[in-house]
Amino acid sequence: MRCATCLGLVATLSACAGQASLSSGEDTGPDPVIAKPAPSAIPTVNIAPAQGWPANTTPTAAAGLSVQAYATGLDHPRWLYVLPNGDVLVAESNAPPGRSGIGGIKGKVMGAVKKRAGGAVPSANRITLLRDRNGDGVAETRSVFASNLSSPFGMALVGDTLYIANTDSLMRAHYNAGDTRLSATPTKVADLPGKAGDKFNHHWTKSLLPASDGSRFYIGVGSNSNIAENGMEAEANRAAVLELDAASGSQRVYASGLRNPVGLAWEPRSHQLWAVVNERDELGNDLVPDYLTRVDRGAFYGWPYSYFGQHVDTRVKPQRPDLVASARRPDYALGSHVAPLGLTFASSDALGGDYAEGAFVGLHGSWNRKPLNGYKVVFVPFRDGMPSGAIRDVLSGFLDDAGNARGRPVGVATDRSGALLVADDVGNVVWRVTSTASR
Numbered sequence: 001m002r003c004a005t006c007l008g009l010v011a012t013l014s015a016c017a018g019q020a021s022l023s024s025g026e027d028t029g030p031d032p033v034i035a036k037p038a039p040s041a042i043p044t045v046n047i048a049p050a051q052g053w054p055a056n057t058t059p060t061a062a063a064g065l066s067v068q069a070y071a072t073g074l075d076h077p078r079w080l081y082v083l084p085n086g087d088v089l090v091a092e093s094n095a096p097p098g099r100s101g102i103g104g105i106k107g108k109v110m111g112a113v114k115k116r117a118g119g120a121v122p123s124a125n126r127i128t129l130l131r132d133r134n135g136d137g138v139a140e141t142r143s144v145f146a147s148n149l150s151s152p153f154g155m156a157l158v159g160d161t162l163y164i165a166n167t168d169s170l171m172r173a174h175y176n177a178g179d180t181r182l183s184a185t186p187t188k189v190a191d192l193p194g195k196a197g198d199k200f201n202h203h204w205t206k207s208l209l210p211a212s213d214g215s216r217f218y219i220g221v222g223s224n225s226n227i228a229e230n231g232m233e234a235e236a237n238r239a240a241v242l243e244l245d246a247a248s249g250s251q252r253v254y255a256s257g258l259r260n261p262v263g264l265a266w267e268p269r270s271h272q273l274w275a276v277v278n279e280r281d282e283l284g285n286d287l288v289p290d291y292l293t294r295v296d297r298g299a300f301y302g303w304p305y306s307y308f309g310q311h312v313d314t315r316v317k318p319q320r321p322d323l324v325a326s327a328r329r330p331d332y333a334l335g336s337h338v339a340p341l342g343l344t345f346a347s348s349d350a351l352g353g354d355y356a357e358g359a360f361v362g363l364h365g366s367w368n369r370k371p372l373n374g375y376k377v378v379f380v381p382f383r384d385g386m387p388s389g390a391i392r393d394v395l396s397g398f399l400d401d402a403g404n405a406r407g408r409p410v411g412v413a414t415d416r417s418g419a420l421l422v423a424d425d426v427g428n429v430v431w432r433v434t435s436t437a438s439r
Helices: 003-016 104-116
Strands: 065-071 077-082 088-092 126-131 141-146 155-158 161-165 169-174 187-191 206-210 216-221 240-245 251-256 261-266 273-277 289-294 332-336 340-345 358-363 376-383 392-396 409-414 420-424 429-435
Touching: 065 088, 077 155, 077 420, 077 429, 155 206, 161 206, 206 261, 216 261, 240 261, 261 358, 273 340, 289 340, 332 358, 332 376, 340 420, 358 409, 358 420, 376 409, 392 429
Parallel strands: 077 409, 261 340, 340 409
Antiparallel strands: 065 429, 077 088, 088 126, 126 141, 155 161, 161 169, 169 187, 206 216, 216 240, 240 251, 261 273, 273 289, 289 332, 340 358, 358 376, 376 392, 409 420, 420 429
C-alpha cells in the first residue's frame, strides 16, 4: 500500500469517527466516569499533524508561571535527566526500525499516522548534554554526551556510574562530574525485553528509576500489542514494571497488568513508587482513561483482561476471571487517550505554593479520539502522599487553532532551582517553566 493511499485511508477513517460524549473532566480524577465500550470495525483515527513552532512562539503557561526555550534545534528529544551539577541530559531517540507488532493494512495505516504526527523520524540514538553556564535559563553549551546507542530512554546516575536504558538493554559507564562527554564506552548490565532475538518490540521505551540505595532498578516495559493480539507468549516480562538487581543484572516482575508504564517516580513524602500508564485503544472515544497510580510489589492492574480495575475487556480471548478478580483499580484517571509519558514530583515550592506538592505529567496527546485530547503538561495536586484535587493545566497551546501540533510534550524533570523542564519531541525543544514571581 502506497503512503498516499494510507494517508487517504487515514482521512477517511477520521471522517467516519464519532465524537466523545463525556464532558471535560468526567474522565479524570480518582472516580472517573467509565463509559460503555464502543468498539467498531473502523477505529477512530484523529491526528494532529506535526507543524512545529512558528518563530517567537512558545506554549502557554498557567497564570503565575512563565515559559522559555531552554534549548532548541534538538532531534526528537524524548527524556530528561538532571545531573547533580545542574547539567541536563537529553535522550534524542525514537523507535528502532521494524518489529512494531502491527502487521497488514493496520500496520501500514499506523505507520502513516506516525509519520503525519511527527513520530516516524529515525532515532538519533544519542544523549546530548545541555549546560546553562550563566544561570539565565538558556543552555549555552551543547555536546554529544553518548552516541551509537540503541533507542536510549531512561537515565540514572548512581555514585559515579551512569546507567542508560536502551530499548534492548541496560548499559552503564563511569561518569566524571563535569564531563561533557562520557569518557568510557558503556557496557551491558543486562538484556531487556525487545532485544534483537525478540520477534516484536511494540512499546519500545524503557524508563529507569533507581532504588534509594542504588542496589536495584525499576524499569517500565510496555506491552507488545494493544490487547495481546500477538499472543501472551509475546508479552513475557512486558506490560510491567521490572525490578533489576544492579550487581547481577537478574530481573523479575515487580508489578504487572500495566499496558504501557512510561514515567516512573518516587513520591517524596511517602517514598512510594508511582507510574503513569497508557491504556488500550479502539474501545471508543471515551475509553479507556490513562492513569497515574501507585505501583505496589506483586500488584496486578488488569491488562489485557480488564481496565480501570475489573471492567472486563470482552475482546480478549480467553479471559482470566481469576486475574480480573484481583485487578487493582488505579488511583487517578488522567483522561482517555491523553498518552501520559513524563512524570516527576514537585521537589520544592519554586513554582509557587500551588505547585509545592504533587505530580507534573507530560501528556503526549491522542490519535484514537475525537476531539483531540492531551497535548499539554498538567499538575495533579497531592496531600499526604495521595492525589487531593482536580487536575490542572501547567503548559498548553501545543495545538494551534486548526488542530495542528506545534509540539508534543514527553519527558518532564525539575532542575536544581526547582524549575520544570519539558522535552518536546515534535517541536525539538526543551522548555523551562518558572514562577513569574521568581523572575
